[in-house]
Amino acid sequence: MYVNMDPTPEHWDPALTRLLASLKEVQPGGEDVAFLSELLQSKQLHALVQVHNKIVAKGKDDKFYPLLSNAMQVTLEVFELFGEVVSASKDYEELLGLLQKPHFQAILCTHDAVAQKDYYPHLPDVPPELDDEEETVKIVQLVKSDEPLGATIKTDEETGKIVIARVMHGGAADRSGLIHAGDEVIEVNGISVENKTPADVLAILQSSEGTITFKLVPSFGKGGSRESKVRVRALFNYNSSEDPYIPCKEAGLDFKKGDVLHIVSQDDAYWWQARREGDRVMRAGLIPSRALQEGRIIHERQSDPQTMDGKPALCSPTAASSECAPKTPCSPTPTATALLPCKSTPKVKKIIYDITENDDFDREMIPTYEEVARLYPRPGLVRPIVLVGAPGVGRNELRRRLIATDPEKYVTPIPFTSRPQKSSEQNGKDYMFVSREKMEQDISEGKFIEHGEYKGNLYGTTAESVETIINSGRVCVISPHWQALKMLRTPRLRPYIVFIRPPTHERLIETRTAANARSTFDKESSRAFSEEEFSDIMRSSNRINFLYGYMFDEEIINDDLASALTQLLKAAWRVQSEPLWVPASWVQ
Known part of the structure; x- marks a missing residue:
């Protein structure tokens, strides 16, 4: 195919030539007319039109x-x-040698298969109707493969008939577009399912080979629902094989705390359909809904208010049914699909942060899922780094070492205090010295993200001092008391929270003793940590993780300071250079 890529006016496309002639008859129209006239006379446009005409003509004349x-x-x-x-x-x-080569013969076989269109699945003829039925039915045939069909069945409680319980998004049944939740199953591979249980139907499906033919009565309800775009971060671990009330264990999706899940369907009040973000498996799995998981946690806390292991307790079932997923083995044990209504989520109390710990406040936070979105780095967006951990775990030392790597980049806010200024101290450098009355007033107005009292003097850090560092383009690094997280984790500050966790109890004693670490519990004297203080570090760390773990973006085990600092530097680089998942409200 030849195309003149530098056409002269005599070779211009006739249609464009006529359009240009018509344009010249138009009265001068300013810049728009001049631009259009120049465009119609450009050689590039005429060359593109010629290419287009050649392709269209070839497509009409030639038959492949x-x-x-x-x-x-x-x-x-x-x-x-x-x-x-x-x-x-x-x-x-x-x-003769060429024609006998296996690769050449394979090419010829492939050629014949394509020429004969012998690449579609071979489905048997749809069986004819043996009798006239007034009820509308549909025949659906699916090719059986290693992939699960992606649908579950159950016995309808009112009619006793076998119906499609749910269709998993992304599965074979969903992709076919022919099977919907609520469809009544009449036959499977020509075998009537009347008076059969879901387990009986499952046995028929498991023994089937090649294709599976369903005779269904359409539900005439709504068709397949569109996938939602909701992403959530899981705030607890879930193992579907250990959940006795999941409708079908084989349809469950296991996940770990911190995993980002794509919630594709919330049609069921108790069981959502989800996929792990980035997972190549398009078939969704079942996970407990937020309402269900909150009910379990409330039930657990009421049963054992002192528990801190985070294991979910289950609400009691009110009704049982058997729901099975075709193509995959399913336990015949009846499983619950309805749960007792649980108490509504209590509202969070609004209290001023105090150094005195308040378990009642923290236990009202019910971590299940948190809706998230990606926050992309951009000029002017600087997220503060918050190091939180038990006293004595080394978070302050890590903060000092991080700042020392680049003092111009990493900065910590100057604390406020009501104590008198010493002669060796500079106001605005060592502390911000203010009167006790002024500090108490600012505390009551909520200007401090944390504050406390030591030897009759107030100390604290203001939100404004953190914002001042952020607005200057530098990275604010702070290591506050853990209860300060309630005031720090806001859309305004958008902090990156790193939990500094101690190693095992034995390793904690070994490493701190080898490093000749000094106790941070006693500010009056320099001495080593006591056995009781090591135990306090472990207990406090577990407690902080239990109460606030849903807020953490990353965990670093402070086994070795140099290694922990390396991990912290990598985290600091990611925060400023990579898109990260944050609460959805932070990017709206």
């Missing part, structure tokens, strides 16, 4: 089809002719 659909048969006939040849030449030997 295979010259023959039995190339392999022709090759066999050639072999027979070669057998009659008495003397062989070099060309004969070369052609």
Whole structure:
């Protein structure tokens, strides 16, 4: 196909030539007319139009089809002719060797398969209706493979009939577009399911080979629902095999705390359909809904208010049913699909932060899922780094070492205090010295993210001091008391929270003793940590993680300070350079 890429005016496209002539008859129209006239006279446009016309013309004139659909048969006939040849030449030997090569024969077989369109699944003919039925039915055939069908069945409580309980998004049944929740199953592979249980139907499906034919009565309800775009961060661990009330264990989706899940369907009040973000498996799995999981946690806390292991307790079922997923084994044990209504989530109390710990406040936070979105780095967006951990775990030392790597980049806010200024101290450098009355007033107005009292003097850090560092383009690094997280984790500050966790109890004693670490519990003297203080570090760390773990973006085990600092530096780089998942309200 030849195209003149530098057409002269005599070779211009006639349609464009007529359009240009019409344009010249128009009265001068300013810049728009001048621009259009210049465009219609450009050689590039005329060359593109020529290419377009050639392609269109070729598509109309030429018909692409295979010259023959039995190339392999022709090759066999050639072999027979070669057998009659008495003397062989070099060309004969070369052609015979070429035709006998497996790769060449594979190409010929593929050619014939494509020419004959022999690449679609071979489904048997739809069985004819043996009798006239007034009820509308539909016949659905699916090719059985290693992939689960992606649908579950159950017995309808009112009619006792077998119905499609749910269709999993992304599964084979969903992709077919022919099977919907609520459809009544009449036959499977010609076998009536009347008076059969879901387990009986499952046995029929498991013994089937090749294709599976369903005779269904349509539910005439709504079709497949569209996938939602909701992403959530899981705030607890979930193992579907350990959940006795999941409708079908094989349809469950396991996940760990911190995993980001794509919630594709929330149609069921108790069981959502979800996929792990980034997972190549498109078939969704079942996970407990937020309402269900909150009910479990409330039930657990009421049963054992002192528990801190985070294991979910289950509400009691009010009704049982058996729901099975075709193609995959399913336990015949009845499973609950309805749960007792649980108490509504209590509202969070609004209290001023105090150094005195308040378990009642913290226990009202019910971590299940948190809706998230990606926060992309951009100029002017600087997120503060918050190091939280038990006293004595080393978070303050890590903060000092991080700042020392680049004091111009990493900065910590100057604390406020009501104590008198010493002669060796500078106001605005060591502390911000204010009167007790002024500090108490600012505390009551909520200007401090944390504050406390030591030896009759107030100390604290203001939100404004953190914002001042952020607005200057530098990275604010703070290591506050853990209860300050309630005031720090806001859309305004958007902090990156790192939990500094101690190693095992034995390793904690070993590493701190080897490093000759000094106790941070006693500010009056320099001494080593006591056994009781090591135990306090472990207990406090577990307690902080239990109460506030849903807020943490990352965890660093402070086994070795150098290694922990390396991890912290990598985290600090990611915060400023990579898109990260944050609460959805932070990017709205």
